[in-house]
Amino acid sequence: MKLPETGWTRDQIFTALAELRAGDLPTEGGAAFAYVYDSGERAASELAAEAYRLFLATNGLDPTAFPSLLRLENEVVGFAVRHLGGGPEAAGSFTSGGTESLMLAVKTAREWAREHRPEITAPEMIVPATAHAALHKAAHYLGVKLVPTAIDPVSFRADVAAIAAAITPNTILLTASAASYAHGVVDPIAEIGQLALQHELLFHVDGCIGGFLLPYFRRLGAKVPAFDLAVPGVTSVSMDFHKYAYAPKGASVIVYRDKALRRHQMYACAGWTGYTVVNPTVQSTKSGGPLAAAWALLRAVGDQGYLDLARRTLEATRAIVGALREIDGLRVLGEPEMSLVAFTGEAPGFPLFALADAMKARGWLIQPQFSGFGSPANLHLTISAGHLAVKDRFLADLRAAVAEVRSAPPDPGLGLLLQAAASLDFSNMSEEAFMQALALAGVQGGRLPEKMATINGLLDALPPAAREAAIVAFVNDLYTHAEAASE
Structure with missing residues (x-):
């Protein structure tokens, strides 16, 4: 983008933004069954947006400069502790989303193991196949070996026996979902908790999508298995407010059984010439907007x-x-x-x-x-x-x-693509070759075709590693600074 010689008017700016927004997924009206959470209550959304704007310019980096944010966070986390079965010693932090919450759970386990299990030099974490990809990302970023385990092919819940068999002297963390994103089922948390106690391991429950809603479902008579901090062996739970609490993104929380455990997620640095950095979460500078919006919705609803x-x-x-x-x-x-x-x-x-x-x-x-x-x-x-x-x-x-x-007749293009894909060695393909292969499915110039069936059929047929490489190649091409795209 090239800056205009003179600044645009408000009308010009919002006309341009409205034109761009018109091509987006609608976030209200129930048309979307992914990515957004629609309460159907416009007044609540407007209230949250107003609270967000009021705290937009505040900075959560230093609670001594913005004590309002400290108060808001303590109150929001306090709600989460009670909602997730935590006791009087439980503690937590407000984060930008489920991914950051899961990153912190893994960092906490790694740092806890360094202090309590220093003999472990190659830490491992056990992750059922249905667990969210953010746990894979956390393992990748933090240098913890991810050990995947099987699921029951009928219920799609984590297989407790497979988890037990995967535990080694290097294991530092067990994980499970409440509920799993893909199938909406709750893993056998109580049984996995017993494994955690038996082997003296930390156990994180990813309740990012279910932690807020499941207790309400239980109150409405639905059969909801125990999954929270009240379950013996569970040491931390994550929960997103920007899902079923309908807060603006990004608003999440991670709650631990006690402050001593939470300490391991924090980072401090005094080894430079500036101010001493102390970060409870991954972010340093962060707007207070999402926190204020979440607090406002909890109070209003x-x-x-x-x-x-x-x-x-x-x-x-x-x-x-x-x-x-x-x-x-x-x-x-x-x-x-x-x-x-x-x-x-x-x-x-x-x-x-x-x-x-x-x-x-x-x-x-x-x-x-x-x-x-x-x-x-x-x-x-x-x-x-x-x-x-x-x-x-x-x-x-x-x-x-x-x-x-x-x-409708079968898609002839997909058959040809699958036949061609069968003869390719995806393990040694360059990014350019991947883009050429994607072009056969209709992906050109960083743009997807209107109909995705052919490319989805191709991606489904690829091994996971090849699928990842193909998508990385596409996304790397999609985000471009080309002037032609912005003028």
């Missing part, structure tokens, strides 16, 4: 308000899952305990990714998930309270889309 939002979410989920099980040709994976649903084709060869395209053409975003690790390729729905009002229209469109794709 209140316990009964969130219980009502949970009731609407549960009702929408039950209606959609029930309807999915009645649509000929579709199969729900597992028994979702959350408002997260995965479904696939009943028979091999069902045009699953074409179904996602057909729904997109009707104005709905549903998320493709690729096969692997005991789970078939499927389509994912993240259901929010705002979907209750549109569920009937969504299901009518889904039935029509299923009929459409089942009657």
Whole structure:
């Protein structure tokens, strides 16, 4: 972007921004079943935005300069402690999102092991195949070996026996999900907690997507397994506010059983000529906006308000899952305990990714998930309270889309691509070669085709490492400073 000679007017700026925003995924109205969480309450969103703006310029780097942020964080974390079964010694921190919370859980385990298990020089963490990719990212960033374990192929929950077999003298951390993003099921937390106690290991429960909502589902009569800090062996839990508390992104929290454990997540540096740096979380400078917005929503919506939002979410989920099980040709994976649903084709060869395209053409975003690790390729729905009002229209469109794709001829382009892919050595391909391969699927100039079925079919057929390399090549090409793209 080249700066204008003279500054734009407010009207020019917001006209340009509105034009850009018009091409984005709608964040309200229930059209999206991924990436956004719609409460259906515009007044709550506007209140959160106002609180965000009020604290936009504050800096969470130094609580002595902005004591308001210290007060807000202590109150928000205090709510999280109670909500997640923590005792009087529990402590936590507000973070920018689930990824940062999980990064801190892994850093804490690494630093705890350095202090209490100094004989470990090659630390390992055990991660079920359904655990969020952010745990993989944390292991990669922090130099901890990730040990994946199998899942039950029917329930899609973590396999406790596989976790037990994977524990070695180098293990420093066990992990599990409440609930798993892909299938919406809660891992057997109590049983894994016993393993943690038996082997004197830290145990983190990723409740980023379920930690806020599951206790409300339990109060509404749903069968929700125990998963929080009240479970023996659990040493930390993460929970996002920008999911089912409907706060603006990014707003998350990680809660530990005590302050002594939380100390290991912190970083301090006095080895330079400036001020002494003390960072409770990964970020240093950070706006107080997300924290203020989360605090404001918790106060404004209140316990009964969130219980009502949970009731609407549960009702929408039950209606959609029930309807999915009645649509000929579709199969729900597992028994979702959350408002997260995965479904696939009943028979091999069902045009699953074409179904996602057909729904997109009707104005709905549903998320493709690729096969692997005991789970078939499927389509994912993240259901929010705002979907209750549109569920009937969504299901009518889904039935029509299923009929459409089942009657359509097979995609000849995908067959040719898969045949070509079978002869390629993806382990030694250059980034340029990857981009050439993606171009065969319609990806050119850093832009995706309108219909994604062909490229999704190709990606699903690739081994995970090759899939990662292909996507990295595409994203590396997508983010460009080309003047032609901005003028």
